[in-house]
Amino acid sequence: xxxxxxxxxxxxxxxxxxxxxxxxxxxxxxxxxxxxxxxxxxxxxxxxxxxxxxxxxxxxxxxxxxxxxx
Amino acid sequence: xxxxxxxxxxxxxxxxxxxxxxxxxxxxxxxxxxxxxxxxxxxxxxxxxxxxxxxxxxxxxxxxxxxxxxxxxxxxxxxxxxxxxxxxxxxxxxxxxxxxxxxxxxxxxxxxxxxxxxxxxxxxxxxxxxxxxxxxxxxxxxxxxxxxxxxxxxxxxxxxxxxxxxxxxxxxxxxxxxxxxxxxxxxxxxxxxxxxxxxxxxxxxxxxxxxxxxxxxxxxxxxxxxxxxxxxxxxxxxxxxxxxxxxxxxxxxxxxxxxxxxxxxxxxxxxx
Numbered sequence: 001x002x003x004x005x006x007x008x009x010x011x012x013x014x015x016x017x018x019x020x021x022x023x024x025x026x027x028x029x030x031x032x033x034x035x036x037x038x039x040x041x042x043x044x045x046x047x048x049x050x051x052x053x054x055x056x057x058x059x060x061x062x063x064x065x066x067x068x069x070x
Numbered sequence: 071x072x073x074x075x076x077x078x079x080x081x082x083x084x085x086x087x088x089x090x091x092x093x094x095x096x097x098x099x100x101x102x103x104x105x106x107x108x109x110x111x112x113x114x115x116x117x118x119x120x121x122x123x124x125x126x127x128x129x130x131x132x133x134x135x136x137x138x139x140x141x142x143x144x145x146x147x148x149x150x151x152x153x154x155x156x157x158x159x160x161x162x163x164x165x166x167x168x169x170x171x172x173x174x175x176x177x178x179x180x181x182x183x184x185x186x187x188x189x190x191x192x193x194x195x196x197x198x199x200x201x202x203x204x205x206x207x208x209x210x211x212x213x214x215x216x217x218x219x220x221x222x223x224x225x226x227x228x229x230x231x232x233x234x235x236x237x238x239x240x241x242x243x244x245x246x247x248x249x250x251x252x253x254x255x256x257x258x259x260x261x262x263x264x265x266x267x268x269x270x271x272x273x274x275x276x277x278x279x280x281x282x283x284x285x286x287x288x289x290x291x292x293x294x295x296x297x298x299x300x301x302x303x304x305x306x307x308x309x310x311x312x313x314x315x316x317x318x319x320x321x322x323x324x325x326x327x328x329x330x331x332x333x334x335x336x337x338x339x340x341x342x
Contacts (some may be wrong), residue, residue, distance in 0.1 A: 016117075035253045040308045046298065047250050048317035064299060067264050069227035069261035070113045070201040070271070 008060040016055075022049040025061070037064040071098045079171060088198050089270055094289040095124060103286045106130040106193035108181060108209050110161035112271025112328035113199030113223050113278060114259070115147035118174075120279035126286070128173045129165060130193055132159040135182040144268030181205055183333035186212040197278055198222040201260055203252040206255045208333045210235070210245035214320050215330070220245065221293075223274045225266050226259070228302040230274035233312065234281055234293040237321040241296040247315040270302050 007025070016028065022038050022045050025037040038045045039062040045053055057059070072209050073094050075083070075138040076146045103126050107114050121129050133268075138147045147164040150159065158176035177189060181200075190196055190212045198209045198220060198283045206222070215221040217238035222245060224231050237244045278296070284290045299308045320327045 005234070015311070031215055032254065032257065032322040033253060035257055042308075043311040044248060044313035045249065046317065048315055062310075064231070064297075064310075065226075065229075066249055066258055067184075067224045067229060067231060068201070068203045068206050068258065069224055069266055070109045070111045070199040 003057065005057040008058070009053060010050065010062055020055050022053045023037075024039055024054075025049070025055060035066050037066065038062075041065055055063065071095060072102070073098050074098060075101075082169070084172070086124070089290045097287070099287050100125045100170055100283065101127040103195070104128040104130070105195045105197065105282055105286075106132065106145050106194045107161075107197045108132045108205070108250055109198070109200040110135075110145070110157040111145060111201060112143065112144040112225065112266065113201060113270065113275040114161065114197070115145045115164075115278045116272050117197050117199060117282070118147055118165050118273035120170045120276060120280065122172050123172065124279070124283055125169065126137070126172060126282075128175065128193075130175040130177060130189070130290045131158045131161050131165075132177040132179065132181050132189060133161070134178060140262075144266065144271045145314060146272065162312060171206055181208060183208065183330040186330060186333075187216055190218055191216045193218065195219045195221065195282055197282060198303055199275060201262070203258070205250055206245070206331070207327070208330065211320060211327060211330055211333070214238070214244050216326070218286055221278050221285065223278045225271050225274050226261060227264055228267055228270055230298075230300045232274060232277055232281070232293065232300075233296065234285065236285075236292075236294050237314065241292070243314040244318060244321040246320040247318045248297065250315075250319065251290070263319075267302060269289040270300075273300070273302075 004015050005018045073284050083097050107117050110131050137152050147161040152160040156178045158178045162174040162176040219236040221234050235244045281293050296309050299311050
């Protein structure tokens with residue numbers, strides 16, 4: 001039986017099927033990896049570790065959009 | 071440290087000198103400092119004005135563009151009188167009008183793979199206030215290769231991001247530890263496509279100038295290793311940790327980027 005976990009995503013509680021990695025979360029949300037940075041519990045997750053970083057129940061995540069205007 | 075200030079300088083900088091964290095020594099450090107501002111736009115305008123007012127001794131300004139009417143909604147260093155004039159020169163004129171004691175060096179050129187290390191190498195701290203990803207990655211790479219501190223801000227619509235990158239000075243991340251590569255072409259809009267609130271660029275550029283001054287004087291908590299993210303609509307500032315990425319191609323132990331050749335190819339592709 002698949003377990004679910006609760007993530008706080010941009011301030012809102014969301015349920016996901018466990019296990020879920022950062023890469024899996026972005027795919028689930030339909031977000032292009034190269035357009036965002038991911039903040040997990042107030043720390044940026046290195047993009048090189050998205051596929052191996054498993055998220056834990058209660059993790060707080062914010063999607064930071066890549067911007068480049070001046 | 072040369073503490074030889076004129077009477078006018080002592081009056082001009084008296085509010086700085088009064089601050090125990092700055093004082094005469096800090097003001098002398100500002101006078102001896104050389105800062106490069108890349109992009110004399112929405113971010114670059116307040117940076118140049120505040121650094122000049124603060125008495126930063128030498129300020130370089132890189133911009134290849136001309137002042138346009140659509141710039142004046144946010145680029146407060148420029149004026150109606152200077153429409154059509156080179157932006158580097160216009161921003162230099164604004165800086166000199168505030169403080170003739172500082173040396174301003176306008177570079178009316180596009181920063182390229184060919185000239186970036188030369189220009190950046192002449193300064194100690196670099197501020198990125200450019201409006202495109204190609205130049206942002208060029209500046210970021212050149213700063214790591216030249217071992218220069220980069221204070222980088224970006225804006226879009228009502229949002230701003232700011233960080234300081236100085237991997238040469240310790241276990242600090244670089245820009246590519248945050249964003250390893252540019253977004254797919256055309257996928258992230260520019261300010262000219264999506265808009266930006268003028269005052270947002272003013273806040274972010276002023277925060278950038280503040281961090282530059284802190285780095286020069288050596289006070290407070292550096293923003294290196296952290297990213298400040300601001301949403302003006304929510305009026306919410308957040309500061310999040312950013313660690314060095316061990317797999318970073320630019321500053322990691324197995325770095326594969328040792329020159330700016332990648333940027334030459336980009337330039338050729340664009341030109342073609």
